[in-house]
Amino acid sequence: MSTAAAAVEAKNVSKIFGAGVGEVRALDNVSVTIRQNEFFTLLGPSGCGKTTLLRLIAGFEMPTEGSILLEGEEVAHLPPFKRPVNTVFQNYALFPHMSVAENIGFGLEMLGKPKTEVQQTVDAMLRLVRMEELKHRKTSQISGGQQQRVALARALAPRPKVLLLDEPLSALDYKLRKDMQLELKRMQHETGITFIFVTHDQEEALTMSDRIAVMSQGNILQIGSPDEIYERPADRFVADFIGETNFIEAEVIERIGEDGRIRLPSGVAVSHKLASNAGVGSRVTLAIRPERIDLVRADGETHLKGKVDNIVYFGTDTTFHVGLDSGQSVTVRVQNRRGHQEILQVGDVVGLTIAPEAMQILRD
Amino acid sequence: MAISGTQSQRGGTHVSAAEAAAAFERRETRTRWLLSAPALITLAVASIGPLLIVLVYSFLQKNPNGGVFWQFSTDAWFNVILQRDIFDDTLQFADAHLSIFWRSVKLSMGTTVLALIFGFPTAYFIATRPERTRELWLFLITIPFWTNLLIRTFAIQEVIRNEGIVNSLLLWVGIIDAPIQMMFTDFAIMMGMLYVFLPLMVLPLYASMEKLDFRLVEAGYDLYATRLQVLRRVIIPLVKPGIIAGSILVFIPSLGAYVTPRVLGGGKSLMLGNLIELQFGQGRNWPLGAALSMTLLCIVMVALLVYVRKTSRQGGAHG
Numbered sequence: 216m217s218t219a220a221a222a223v224e225a226k227n228v229s230k231i232f233g234a235g236v237g238e239v240r241a242l243d244n245v246s247v248t249i250r251q252n253e254f255f256t257l258l259g260p261s262g263c264g265k266t267t268l269l270r271l272i273a274g275f276e277m278p279t280e281g282s283i284l285l286e287g288e289e290v291a292h293l294p295p296f297k298r299p300v301n302t303v304f305q306n307y308a309l310f311p312h313m314s315v316a317e318n319i320g321f322g323l324e325m326l327g328k329p330k331t332e333v334q335q336t337v338d339a340m341l342r343l344v345r346m347e348e349l350k351h352r353k354t355s356q357i358s359g360g361q362q363q364r365v366a367l368a369r370a371l372a373p374r375p376k377v378l379l380l381d382e383p384l385s386a387l388d389y390k391l392r393k394d395m396q397l398e399l400k401r402m403q404h405e406t407g408i409t410f411i412f413v414t415h416d417q418e419e420a421l422t423m424s425d426r427i428a429v430m431s432q433g434n435i436l437q438i439g440s441p442d443e444i445y446e447r448p449a450d451r452f453v454a455d456f457i458g459e460t461n462f463i464e465a466e467v468i469e470r471i472g473e474d475g476r477i478r479l480p481s482g483v484a485v486s487h488k489l490a491s492n493a494g495v496g497s498r499v500t501l502a503i504r505p506e507r508i509d510l511v512r513a514d515g516e517t518h519l520k521g522k523v524d525n526i527v528y529f530g531t532d533t534t535f536h537v538g539l540d541s542g543q544s545v546t547v548r549v550q551n552r553r554g555h556q557e558i559l560q561v562g563d564v565v566g567l568t569i570a571p572e573a574m575q576i577l578r579d
Numbered sequence: 580m581a582i583s584g585t586q587s588q589r590g591g592t593h594v595s596a597a598e599a600a601a602a603f604e605r606r607e608t609r610t611r612w613l614l615s616a617p618a619l620i621t622l623a624v625a626s627i628g629p630l631l632i633v634l635v636y637s638f639l640q641k642n643p644n645g646g647v648f649w650q651f652s653t654d655a656w657f658n659v660i661l662q663r664d665i666f667d668d669t670l671q672f673a674d675a676h677l678s679i680f681w682r683s684v685k686l687s688m689g690t691t692v693l694a695l696i697f698g699f700p701t702a703y704f705i706a707t708r709p710e711r712t713r714e715l716w717l718f719l720i721t722i723p724f725w726t727n728l729l730i731r732t733f734a735i736q737e738v739i740r741n742e743g744i745v746n747s748l749l750l751w752v753g754i755i756d757a758p759i760q761m762m763f764t765d766f767a768i769m770m771g772m773l774y775v776f777l778p779l780m781v782l783p784l785y786a787s788m789e790k791l792d793f794r795l796v797e798a799g800y801d802l803y804a805t806r807l808q809v810l811r812r813v814i815i816p817l818v819k820p821g822i823i824a825g826s827i828l829v830f831i832p833s834l835g836a837y838v839t840p841r842v843l844g845g846g847k848s849l850m851l852g853n854l855i856e857l858q859f860g861q862g863r864n865w866p867l868g869a870a871l872s873m874t875l876l877c878i879v880m881v882a883l884l885v886y887v888r889k890t891s892r893q894g895g896a897h898g
Contacts, residue, residue: 275797295800308798312816321812322802373803 220287222377222409223249223272228281230267241267243433244281249377249411250426254403256412258420259430260456265413268430269379272411274298286376296325301370302379306386307362309354315365316341316350322373340368343402360391367399371406378403380412384419396423417457421445429453445504451577454502461508461545462577463501463519467493477501480541481519485571490578500577505548507573510535510565517566521545523559537565630876637869647865655866659874676854676871683851684878686765686840687833690772691780694829695822697773698780702821703814705781706788717785720778728775732842735771736762739843763845771839776832780825787821827886831879851875 230242242264249255257265270276271283274295283291290298301322309318316337323333341347344364349357354365363383370378380399384392400423403410414420420427421441428438429452437449448454451462468484469476475489477499493499513520521537524544528551535547547567559565637655639647662673705716723731738744739761746758761767791814799809815822837852844850849857851871858868 273801275800295797296803296805300801302798302801304794304798306794308792308794310795310798310813321799321804325803325805325808369802 221248221284222251222253222286223247223411224284224287225268225271226282226284228268228271228278228283230264230271230276231279240433242271242278245433245435246281247428247435247438249409252407252409254400254410254412254423254425256414256420256424256427257430258414258417258427258456260415262432263430264433265415265430266381269302269381269411269413272377273300273302273379299373299376300379301373301375302381303366303370303383305381305383307366307383309362309365309369311353311355314351314353315346315357318354318365319368319372321369326373336372340372343371343405344368360387360395363387363395367402371402371408374406375408377409377411380410382414383412384414385416392419399423421457429456431456447575448502449578451500451502454575454577459505459546459548461503461505463503463543463545465499465501467495467497467499470495479518480539480543481517483518485518485574487571487574487576490576493576502575502577503545503569503573505534505546506532506550507570508545508547509568510537510547510549510559511568513564513566515566516568518569519545519567521565521567523561523563523565526559526561535559535565537567633869633872637866637873639866641864641866643863645863645865652866655864655870658864658867659870679849679851679854680874682765682848683834686768686772686850687830687836689765689769690776690833691826691830693769693773694777694780695826698777698784698825699822701777702781702784702788705785706791707793713789717782720781723774723778728838729842731775732771732839735767735774736843739767739770762843763847765844765848767843768836768840768848768850771843772833772836775836775839776829779828779832783824783828784818784821787818787824791817823886823889827882830882834878835875 225245225247228242228245229240232239232241245264245268247268257268259265267276271278271291272285274290274293274297278291281291282289285298285300310321313321319340320333320337323336328336337350338347341350344367346361346364346368349361354362357365363386366383383399384395387395396419399410399412412420412423421444424441426438426440427444429436429444431452437444437453439447444453444457448457448460454460454462463480465477465479467475467489468478470489470493473488475487475493475495476484477487477489478484489499511517519539521539523535524538525536527534527536530551532548532550535549537545537547539545545567636647638651638653640650640652640654642648658673659676660673661670663669664671701720705713705720708716736743740746741758741760741762743761745761746755749755750758761770795813795817796809799813804812834850835852836850837856840848840850840853841856855868855871855875858864858871862868
């Protein structure tokens with residue numbers, strides 16, 4: 216299996232809609248390799264090109280340039296009904312004139328499978344999505360969450376090589392969405408099918424994916440595992456889009472090989488690994504996650520100092536907005552643990568300490 | 580005393596509240612009737628009244644000079660399907676009438692099928708245009724409605740007659756040696772009716788296709804259905820109400836068509852409309868004309884009944 220070709224490979228794919236003045240470049244020379252049995256997420260704000268990339272893989276759109284390989288074979292010219300790929304649509308797109316079972320069996324029927332096999336697979340799929348009792352219902356007679364399951368079962372029934380999911384959870388309410396996230400993960404595990412999941416919800420992406428591609432304006436900015444993306448965002452957009460981040464400007468004051476020292480706005484200098492292009496005197500941006508900052512007494516040894524502007528209680532944790540002397544505001548998140556509450560009040564002066572590995576220097 | 584007084588007073592307010600509600604209800608009912616009165620009056624004067632007259636006339640005796648004698652008779656109804664032999668007075672089926680009935684149904688069905696074949700792709704084409712241009716296409720579809728029916732029918736005659744455009748063109752190109760006889764055939768009648776009634780097919784078809792969720796079409800392609808399978812398994816079932824409505828709208832006026840078969844079918848190919856006209860004209864048999872009209876009405880009613888039952892069953896299934 217390890218020597219097998221990638222499940223999906225997009226090579227230098229560009230997609231341009233319209234022409235002339237109204238031309239829109241939805242994808243700009245995008246290349247990505249998605250491995251077998253992977254839960255791969257395309258993450259980005261609306262209009263970033265993630266759905267276009269999905270539709271190119273499904274075959275609903277043809278690339279303007281570049282090629283799309285499915286298990287090593289070029290498919291860019293094939294119509295959707297000739298690609299072993301199925302889609303779970305954003306609005307489910309269930310056939311309203313068919314029952315739940317007929318919807319699920321449609322793909323197999325179109326593939327010309329014998330009736331008994333279709334029946335067996337439909338029953339197995341109904342079990343997989345836990346919908347056995349609703350087999351004969353019309354799709355308009357079941358709830359949104361149930362429609363979602365039917366859409367999933369319908370797309371999985373023909374055992375596609377790759378399953379494409381176009382923001383399938385966006386129409387569900389919070390609780391149901393949480394349940395479905397785990398459910399999807401379970402199904403991907405049970406079926407062993409490669410899932411390509413499109414979402415604009417970073418939390419969804421982080422909890423479900425093996426790897427994530429963060430997209431913006433038709434480009435892929437970073438591909439990596441959830442913790443790579445979260446802990447080591449490559450640039451400002453990724454850092455800002457995934458979770459909450461404090462951006463702090465610093466200056467390089469010393470450099471020996473890869474190692475160097477940078478000066479924080481407070482004047483405190485810390486050691487840090489540097490990129491090759493960051494010479495002495497150049498300015499860099501640090502991305503620091505709010506939960507990686509510790510609040511300490513202001514008279515101790517600190518990296519930054521400031522005054523508490525605002526305290527917001529979230530249940531599991533509390534967020535402090537600390538105004539630095541430079542005028543910048545820094546967000547600090549502290550987990551609420553019993554016996555751990557330091558009584559801090561708005562207006563108190565506090566010190567902030569940050570572990571060196573939590574300071575991520577962004578590329579510009 | 581004081582207590583009972585309060586009670587009765589309280590009871591009194593209850594009654595008056597109920598009365599007020601009832602009065603409000605009455606006012607509402609009256610408003611509804613008043614609002615629907617114009618439509619009801621029009622229906623009574625222009626539709627039900629004349630129908631009753633025709634029904635009454637069909638049970639009267641014919642006046643050979645036109646009009647009727649006010650004497651009850653079932654002769655006319657009898658003559659719709661039966662006739663007496665002029666020589667030996669034996670009863671026979673009215674072959675002429677029956678064959679005209681049959682021809683009318685046959686040609687109307689043919690026209691409906693043709694309208695469906697031509698109308699379906701047209702409606703699909705319009706429904707898949709960008710929203711801005713759809714209105715223009717719809718507008719073009721309705722252009723034939725602006726011209727008088729008779730003029731349009733003569734225009735068709737100009738196209739298909741022996742010296743007409745089609746034959747001249749084919750002769751000039753050399754595909755045929757002698758003109759093809761198209762005028763005064765069933766083909767000509769169907770052509771004419773198709774031309775006249777096609778918009779009635781396209782418009783309801785378009786209305787239901789416009790509502791069609793084209794993501795379902797994509798879902799069909801995604802699930803390995805070829806273009807033909809998507810058409811048969813997804814599109815046609817979903818636009819069925821439009822297909823049925825369009826078919827009814829073409830079939831019914833085709834059945835009663837009168838000008839088109841008269842002009843394009845010549846004297847030979849009569850349809851029901853012509854047969855009825857004949858009774859009120861040269862035939863001088865108004866009761867028979869009235870009875871034939873009622874028969875036509877019954878055929879139409881049966882067609883409509885089938886339609887209503889079909890669509891209501893579908894509506895129930897859709898939930």
